[in-house]
Amino acid sequence: MDPLTYNKLLSYELPETVEELNLDHIILLAAEIFDTGVAAVNFSDRSEDEHGLYATTITGDQITVVHDLNEDIRFYAGIRLITPDNFVIGTLTVTDNIPHQQLTEKQSRVLQLLAKMVIEKLENRLDHINEKNKADENLRRLIHDLKNPMTSMSLYAQLLSAKEMPAEKVFTMAARIEKSISDIQKKLNISVADNDNPKSPADS
Numbered sequence: 001m002d003p004l005t006y007n008k009l010l011s012y013e014l015p016e017t018v019e020e021l022n023l024d025h026i027i028l029l030a031a032e033i034f035d036t037g038v039a040a041v042n043f044s045d046r047s048e049d050e051h052g053l054y055a056t057t058i059t060g061d062q063i064t065v066v067h068d069l070n071e072d073i074r075f076y077a078g079i080r081l082i083t084p085d086n087f088v089i090g091t092l093t094v095t096d097n098i099p100h101q102q103l104t105e106k107q108s109r110v111l112q113l114l115a116k117m118v119i120e121k122l123e124n125r126l127d128h129i130n131e132k133n134k135a136d137e138n139l140r141r142l143i144h145d146l147k148n149p150m151t152s153m154s155l156y157a158q159l160l161s162a163k164e165m166p167a168e169k170v171f172t173m174a175a176r177i178e179k180s181i182s183d184i185q186k187k188l189n190i191s192v193a194d195n196d197n198p199k200s201p202a203d204s
Contacts, residue, residue, distance in 0.1 A: 001044045008087040009043060012122050013129055018043075021125070026092075026117050033110055034077065036096040041081070041118055043090040053078065057091045063108055068099065075100035077107075079115045084123065092118055 015021060018041050031039035042054060049055055057064040057078035066076040078093035092115045103111075 005044060005087050005089060008083060008085075009089050011129075012126055014043065021121065023118060023121060026114055026121070030092065030094050030111070030114050033114075034094040034096075034100075034107065036075065036094040036100075037098075038095040040093050040095070041090060042093065043081075044088070053093070054091060057093065058088055063103065063111055065103055072097050074098055077103055077111065079111050081115055081118055083119060089122075 018027075021041075023041055027039045027041060031037070044058065051069060051073065053064070053066065053069075053073075053076055056066075058080055060080070064076070064078045066073070068074050069076060073095055075096045075098070076093065078091045080088050081090040081092060082088050092111065094111075
């Protein structure tokens with residue numbers, strides 16, 4: 001697997017097992033529609049290819065159909081999983097230990113649709129990851145931006161409590177503390193506004 005495809009797979013932050021991706025309904029639907037004993041989603045970084053079917057499917061342009069490979073695989077149909085940016089990251093397959101007829105045109109379209117549903121599920125997962133990362137980055141930036149005014153407030157408070165000062169200086173420091181509070185409020189308001197109104201791709 002080439003490094004770019006591997007990095008694409010990493011971006012989805014895939015869990016240890018396919019079951020954790022909540023793809024059960026798509027897999028069950030594939031098995032039901034094709035009336036096969038097994039349906040599966042396989043990814044390029046963790047696929048087992050004992051019979052070479054994965055390699056054949058992942059490199060093919062169309063749906064791969066195999067009949068009577070051995071006693072355990074009397075029927076196999078698989079389609080590539082292709083991301084919107086054209087990375088081939090895995091396969092959706094149906095397998096059975098009893099013979100099947102050739103795929104109909106309708107079945108082929110259904111398999112293509114199910115593969116697209118898998119990709120849509122992964123892309124939604126990626127969007128969620130990106131939004132979370134953006135929120136985390138905004139929080140880190142906010143914490144950093146708040147350090148200076150909060151440090152200033154702490155110093156002014158220490159000076160005020162350390163010794164008696166002329167009223168003029170007290171008023172000056174009080175004004176600086178008030179400004180620091182105002183700065184904090186502005187930064188918080190900006191942060192809230194950014195989260196409430198995220199930039200669209202056209203704005204960036």
